[in-house]
Amino acid sequence: MGHRMPNQPAMDPAPTSNPLGDELRGARTAKPCALVIFGATGDLTKRKLVPSLMGLAKDGLLPPGFAVVGFARRAWTDADFRRELADGVRQFGRPDTIGHFESLADAFSFHQSDFGEAAGYEALAARLDQLDRARGTAGNRLFYLATPPSSYSAILQNLAATGLSKEKDGRFARVIIEKPFGRDTATAQALNEQVRAAFRERQVFRIDHYLGKETVQNILALRFANGIFEPLWNEKFVDHVQITVAESIGVGSRGGYFEESGIIRDMIQNHLMQVLTLVAMEPPAALTADAVRDEKVKVLKAIRSFKPDEVAAATVRAQYTRGSFGGEDAKGYREEEGVAPESMTETYAAARLQVNTWRWANTPFFLRSAKRLPRRVTEVAIHFKQPPQLLFEDGKPHQPNVLLLRIQPDEGVALRFGAKVPGPNVRIRDVRMDFRYGTAFGGETADAYERLLLDAMLGDGTLFARADEVEEAWRIVDSIVAGWKQSGARPDEYVAGTWGPERAESLLGPGRAWRKP
Amino acid sequence: MSGPALLRTAPVHAEWKRIPEALRSLWRACLPDQQGADVARSLAINFVAVAAAAEEDALRETVDKLVRRTPCRAFLLLLDPAARPGTATLAATTRTHGALRDIVLEEIAVRLPASAMPQITGLVRPLLENDLPNHLYWATRLPADESTLDALASMCDHLIVDSKRFGAVARELDAVQQRRRRGHRVTDLTWLRLRPWRRALAEAFDRFPWQPGAPVTGTIRHGGNGLAAAQLLANWLQARTQAKVALDPTGGPTALCPERVALAVAGCDIELTTGGPQVRVSVSTPERCDLPFHVPQSRGTDGDLVGAAVDLG
Numbered sequence: 001m002g003h004r005m006p007n008q009p010a011m012d013p014a015p016t017s018n019p020l021g022d023e024l025r026g027a028r029t030a031k032p033c034a035l036v037i038f039g040a041t042g043d044l045t046k047r048k049l050v051p052s053l054m055g056l057a058k059d060g061l062l063p064p065g066f067a068v069v070g071f072a073r074r075a076w077t078d079a080d081f082r083r084e085l086a087d088g089v090r091q092f093g094r095p096d097t098i099g100h101f102e103s104l105a106d107a108f109s110f111h112q113s114d115f116g117e118a119a120g121y122e123a124l125a126a127r128l129d130q131l132d133r134a135r136g137t138a139g140n141r142l143f144y145l146a147t148p149p150s151s152y153s154a155i156l157q158n159l160a161a162t163g164l165s166k167e168k169d170g171r172f173a174r175v176i177i178e179k180p181f182g183r184d185t186a187t188a189q190a191l192n193e194q195v196r197a198a199f200r201e202r203q204v205f206r207i208d209h210y211l212g213k214e215t216v217q218n219i220l221a222l223r224f225a226n227g228i229f230e231p232l233w234n235e236k237f238v239d240h241v242q243i244t245v246a247e248s249i250g251v252g253s254r255g256g257y258f259e260e261s262g263i264i265r266d267m268i269q270n271h272l273m274q275v276l277t278l279v280a281m282e283p284p285a286a287l288t289a290d291a292v293r294d295e296k297v298k299v300l301k302a303i304r305s306f307k308p309d310e311v312a313a314a315t316v317r318a319q320y321t322r323g324s325f326g327g328e329d330a331k332g333y334r335e336e337e338g339v340a341p342e343s344m345t346e347t348y349a350a351a352r353l354q355v356n357t358w359r360w361a362n363t364p365f366f367l368r369s370a371k372r373l374p375r376r377v378t379e380v381a382i383h384f385k386q387p388p389q390l391l392f393e394d395g396k397p398h399q400p401n402v403l404l405l406r407i408q409p410d411e412g413v414a415l416r417f418g419a420k421v422p423g424p425n426v427r428i429r430d431v432r433m434d435f436r437y438g439t440a441f442g443g444e445t446a447d448a449y450e451r452l453l454l455d456a457m458l459g460d461g462t463l464f465a466r467a468d469e470v471e472e473a474w475r476i477v478d479s480i481v482a483g484w485k486q487s488g489a490r491p492d493e494y495v496a497g498t499w500g501p502e503r504a505e506s507l508l509g510p511g512r513a514w515r516k517p
Numbered sequence: 518m519s520g521p522a523l524l525r526t527a528p529v530h531a532e533w534k535r536i537p538e539a540l541r542s543l544w545r546a547c548l549p550d551q552q553g554a555d556v557a558r559s560l561a562i563n564f565v566a567v568a569a570a571a572e573e574d575a576l577r578e579t580v581d582k583l584v585r586r587t588p589c590r591a592f593l594l595l596l597d598p599a600a601r602p603g604t605a606t607l608a609a610t611t612r613t614h615g616a617l618r619d620i621v622l623e624e625i626a627v628r629l630p631a632s633a634m635p636q637i638t639g640l641v642r643p644l645l646e647n648d649l650p651n652h653l654y655w656a657t658r659l660p661a662d663e664s665t666l667d668a669l670a671s672m673c674d675h676l677i678v679d680s681k682r683f684g685a686v687a688r689e690l691d692a693v694q695q696r697r698r699r700g701h702r703v704t705d706l707t708w709l710r711l712r713p714w715r716r717a718l719a720e721a722f723d724r725f726p727w728q729p730g731a732p733v734t735g736t737i738r739h740g741g742n743g744l745a746a747a748q749l750l751a752n753w754l755q756a757r758t759q760a761k762v763a764l765d766p767t768g769g770p771t772a773l774c775p776e777r778v779a780l781a782v783a784g785c786d787i788e789l790t791t792g793g794p795q796v797r798v799s800v801s802t803p804e805r806c807d808l809p810f811h812v813p814q815s816r817g818t819d820g821d822l823v824g825a826a827v828d829l830g
Contacts, residue, residue, distance in 0.1 A: 017727045019757040023712075023719035032810075060713070064720070064810035136808050410617075438521065439559040439612070439619045441586060 030457030032065025033140035033172070034131050036124065038115065038155050039147035040070025040081070044178070046088030048209075049146065050108075052449035054089050054097035057104060059446070061454055065136030069127060070110045071120075081110035094446075107135060115147065116154040121162040128164075139171035142456060146178055153194055160198035167203065176205045176456050179270050180261065181465070184481070185474040192467045205456045206470060210271040210378075211463040212448025215411040215437065219278040219380070220292075222405065222413060229403070230283075232384070235363040239400060240508070242366045242381040242515055243275055246373040250320065250330065250496065251347070255338030262345040264317075264477055267369040271378075273300065273473040274465070275407070276365055279380055280355050289461035293469060300472035302356045311483020314353075316492060316504045317346035320372040323496030330372065330496040346491050347371040350504050351480060366508060372496040377517045378407040392418075392428050397511075399430050406517075411445075412436035521614035523585075523621070528608045533640055536605055536625060543609040547620050556611060559619040562827060563645045564589040565669060568656040570597035570628055575819065576656055580624065582820020584610060587827050588621035590646050594637055596657065600628035602636065634665040642672055650674050652827055658682050659689040670701065675830030677823060679706040680745035681773050690748060704826040707746050710773060710815045714750060714789065717798045717812040718778070721787045724800045724807055728783065733760035735780035735787075740768035747775050754780075774814070 018024070035053075037045050056062045070081050082105050089101045111127060113120025131137050143159060145152055159165040159175070167173050177195070182188025195204055210216050223229055232238070245267050251258040258266065277296035284291040306314060321332040333339060333347050348370035355365060384401040392398070402416040413435045418428040437445070455463055492501035499516050508514065526546045531539035547556050564583065568576045573595055580591050610622035625644065629637065645651055653673040655666060670676050676696070683689035697703050733754065739747035747764050754760040760780065768776040778789040785802045795811040817825065 018719065018722045019727060019729070020715070020719035020722050023715045024723065029716070060813040064812060065808075136810060434557070436559075436617075436619075438614060439557070439588065439617075439621070440561055 028454060028458060029061060030063045030454065031140055031172070032063045032136050032138040033142050033457055034067045034069060034128050034135075034137040035142045035144060035453075035457075036069045036071055036111075036128070037144045037146055038071045038151070039145070040110070041072040041074045041076065041084070042146055044146045045070065046084060047092045048447065048449045049144065049453070050085045050101070051089050051093035051097065052447050052453055054100045054104075055094045055446055055450045056454055057100040058094060058097050062104075063457065065138055066104075067107045067109070067131045067135045067137050069124070069131070070108070071113060071115075071124065072110075073112065073114055075112055076110045078109045082108050115151045116158070118158055118161065121158040121164065125162050125164055139169070141171075141173045143173070143175045144178075145175065149180060149182075149191075152177065152191060156194050156198045165198040165203070172203075172459060173199070174203045174205060174456060174459065175199050176207050176452075178207055180265065181206050181270075181470050182474060183261065183265060185471055185478050188470050188474045192471065195467075201467060202459075202461065204464075204467070205452075205461060206465040206467075207452055207456075208270050208274050208465055209448045209452065210274055210407075211465075212450070212452040213407060214445060214451075215405070215407040216275060216278065217463070218413075218437075219275070219405060220287075224283055233382075234359045235361050237384055238363045239383045239385045240364045240366060240512060241279060242368070242383065243272055243279070243379075244381070244515065244517065245271055245275075245369040245378045246375060246517070247369075247371050248325070248373060248376045250372050251333065251336050251339065253337060255336045257338075258347075259339055259343060259345050262317075262349070263347055263369050263371065264349045264480060268349055268351070268367055269473050269477045270465075272367045272369055273476070275378075275380060276353070276367065277469075279382075280357075280360055280365065282357075282359070287462065289464075290466075292462050293466045297466070297469050297472060299355055299357075300469065300476065302360075303353050303476050304356060305475055305479035306483055307479075308483040308486040311480055312487055312489070314507075315349065315351040315480055315483070316501060316507050317350075317484060318348040318370075318492035318494050318501040318504075319343070319345070320347050320370075320496040321493045323372070323498065325372065325497040332496065333371075344491060346484075348373075348491075348494060348500050348504075349480075350500070350507055352507055353476070364509075366514075368500070368504070368514065370494075370500055373499055374497055375517065376409065379515075379517055380405040380407070381515050383512070392426055398428050402515075410436060411438065412440075521612045523581075524611050524613060526609045526611075528606050530604055530606055532604055533602075533627075536607065536640075536644060539605075539607045540623060540625075543607055543623065544620065547609055547611045547618070549613075549618055556618045556620060558623075559588045559612075559621055560590050560623065560646055560649060561587050562589045563649050563651045563673075564591045564654065564827075565594065565641060565651065565673060566591065566654040566656055567594045567596065567669070570595040570600070572656060578818070579654075579656070579820040579823055580622065581610075582818055583824050583827065584622040586824045588612075588619070590623045590644075590649075591625070592641050592644070593624060593626040594634075594641075595626065595628045596631050596634075597628045598630050600630055602627070602629040602633040631665075635668070637665075638668045638672060641669070645672065650830070652677060652830060654823060656682065658684045659692050663692070670696075675702045675704065675827075677704050677706065677826045677830070679819070679822075680749065681707050681710075681742060683745055686745050686748055690745065690752075702830055704830055705749070706819065706822040706826060707773070708749055709822045709825055710817065711746055711750055713796055713812045713814050714774060714778065715753070717789055717796045718754070718780075718787070720810070720812070721789070721798050721800050722782075725782075725785050725802050730759070731783040733758045733780055733782045734762070735760060735778065736763045736765045737775045738765040738768045738777040739775045740766070740772050741770040743768060743772050743775055746773060750775060750778070758782075 089098050165173050182191050277299045280299045281295040284295045319333040323330050334341050350368040353365045382403040398418045404414040406412050415433045419431045421427040421429045494501040529539050606626045608624050612619050612621045651673040652675045653669050654677040737747045751762040780787040788799045790797050794814050797809050799809045800807045
């Protein structure tokens with residue numbers, strides 16, 4: 001009697017033949033697989049990936065046959081690797097997950113190789129075959145590129161050359177690619193070409209951790225699971241939309257990296273554009289990966305590229321200068337380590353985008369992201385139009401109604417509206433209805449990476465960016481960057497710990513103001 | 518990682534007719550000391566629980582666990598033959614997270630003899646928070662006369678039972694089924710507890726071609742506390758595969774789930790055994806023997822399972 005791996009596809013019957021199959025259909029449990037992390041000695045593995053895997057283990061969502069291979073250049077042993085990961089799970093994992101790591105520690109091994117060394121991949125293939133036998137990983141592979149982008153090319157080429165990227169006999173081979181995905185349209189297209197040479201699109205999972213956040217996913221739930229919002233969700237009722245991703249920290253030790261990207265490449269091209277597409281998209285025909293992503297791409301395609309001479313009026317860029325933060329002095333951007341004294345890189349960017357569809361024809365979307373603002377906050381604010389007739393307080397306009405989707409922190413949804421102040425006079429005051437995730441649901445919330453790792457194991461690409469989505473987002477960003485470059489003007493300035501440069505207010509137009517969340 | 522802190526007020530005793538005033542005094546007690554600070558009531562469900570007074574500690578543990586995920590107004594109806602009905606004990610729990618403070622539990626505990634239960638609907642109904650789903654947790658065995666259960670269930674959208682508490686298991690499981698046939702939403706915590714076993718069996722059946730009508734025979738070994746779980750699993754297998762499954766009651770007395778399930782399916786053998794926190798699954802066919810795989814056992818306490826039931830309901 002020979003041994004066989006669990007879930008070996010050649011013997012798998014059709015799912016309908018299993019009389020108990022509905023127990024599996026409802027469960028979000030993946031098939032057995034081996035996860036190979038390239039760049040496994042980096043921070044991402046220790047702080048996010050392995051703590052998230054242990055969160056999945058805690059919730060019983062890891063597949064029965066599972067193994068992790070760390071692939072990196074350092075001369076680590078399996079024991080070194082496990083020690084480092086255990087430390088990460090203790091520091092960054094959900095409560096009570098270290099026990100899961102300890103019981104699964106044997107599933108983690110380290111593979112030392114240079115990313116460009118073909119022999120290292122031959123040895124990796126042999127190691128994965130051995131894991132199939134020893135740990136029942138069933139020939140399924142998930143490759144995670146957690147390296148600097150400069151290593152992507154070598155890894156992709158070698159995965160293709162050794163046949164590790166090929167799917168055969170029903171076994172899956174998938175790749176997860178971390179941002180940044182290119183630094184402009186041309187480099188993103190080139191990278192997509194390299195990816196396509198090794199993998200088919202359905203095997204590729206371009207990760208943007210914002211999409212793994214419950215509150216970002218809740219944008220779709222709020223819009224499409226409720227009858228009351230969608231009828232108002234258009235240019236007839238919405239005056240404008242503000243999307244803000246603010247960070248209170250400066251660039252810190254990432255000055256060198258940030259000089260190359262700036263806030264527009266680091267945040268707007270990916271996180272803000274993703275949130276924008278979810279807010280502005282049409283209802284998908286189904287909640288399948290391609291149906292959702294088709295609608296998201298349509299939004300990006302409906303945003304026209306800027307001509308260089310339009311950029312100054314439609315955008316603001318700025319750098320933070322010396323100020324005070326939390327009662328302490330804060331350096332200006334050009335004083336930060338790794339930053340050139342004459343740097344032109346923006347730490348604040350705001351843009352007015354127009355989604356040219358019937359739904360949004362006259363409703364501008366204002367995107368803003370920056371470092372060294374007073375608070376760390378991510379939110380979407382839907383500002384509604386004033387009522388057609390102002391009956392109260394001598395026709396004085398009230399504060400507009402705002403539907404606020406708070407993505408972090410204090411996740412939730414709030415609606416601001418006017419109410420009569422009790423008393424003999426008719427006076428209107430703003431009040432707020434507030435839903436807070438932590439209050440309504442309580443419990444511990446899984447990290448975004450947990451959801452995304454599980455989805456990649458399950459082969460569900462809904463929460464990952466598709467190649468055309470990435471390229472369309474770059475097209476818009478490229479046109480802004482080109483306009484800035486052509487003008488040659490220095491970025492505006494704002495004092496660290498304030499809400500940005502003065503000129504940002506004029507971007508919105510009369511009667512509107514940036515929120516100070 | 519520091520999470521929110523839960524603070525419980527001192528208990529307040531009130532006559533039944535004074536419960537609304539007592540609730541208002543609780544809200545005041547929940548206000549933070551600092552001036553200008555506010556507290557929000559964040560109730561998501563009404564939760565009506567019936568249990569024997571001897572089970573009070575276990576029920577409170579369940580409610581404590583539940584409110585971590587689902588804030589509620591909870592009515593704890595404790596059956597105590599020696600109690601004199603007419604008073605209630607109230608307390609509230611607030612959750613503080615930074616400057617935020619929310620009331621996540623408004624608890625109204627009433628001790629009363631079973632004979633006073635018919636009055637209880639009249640007490641509970643006006644105190645249910647408007648516009649919230651109502652869940653009834655019947656944390657004791659099903660009575661032969663279900664009139665009180667019917668009266669409470671009629672106020673609620675969802676009934677939660679736990680067949681591990683059943684005395685006459687077959688009769689009470691049948692009563693639950695009949696209730697479902699009448700269109701009631703009923704969740705049995707034992708069924709949720711069995712989820713890893715169901716999943717393991719489903720995965721086992723995924724490993725060989727199944728022919729409908731193929732004979733399935735087997736045994737489920739269980740202990741005294743696991744009878745209901747074993748019976749539910751056997752019923753399920755019978756409904757899905759026409760299996761003839763015998764129950765073997767020789768297992769250890771405490772386990773709530775089966776100790777071992779062995780099935781023979783057209784020349785294939787499936788064996789599920791418990792080993793620590795996991796269910797070990799072995800499958801062999803005439804041609805081969807798969808490597809065993811493991812499925813985590815249910816980690817859920819009663820409180821976790823009630824929380825899951827509320828989510829489902």
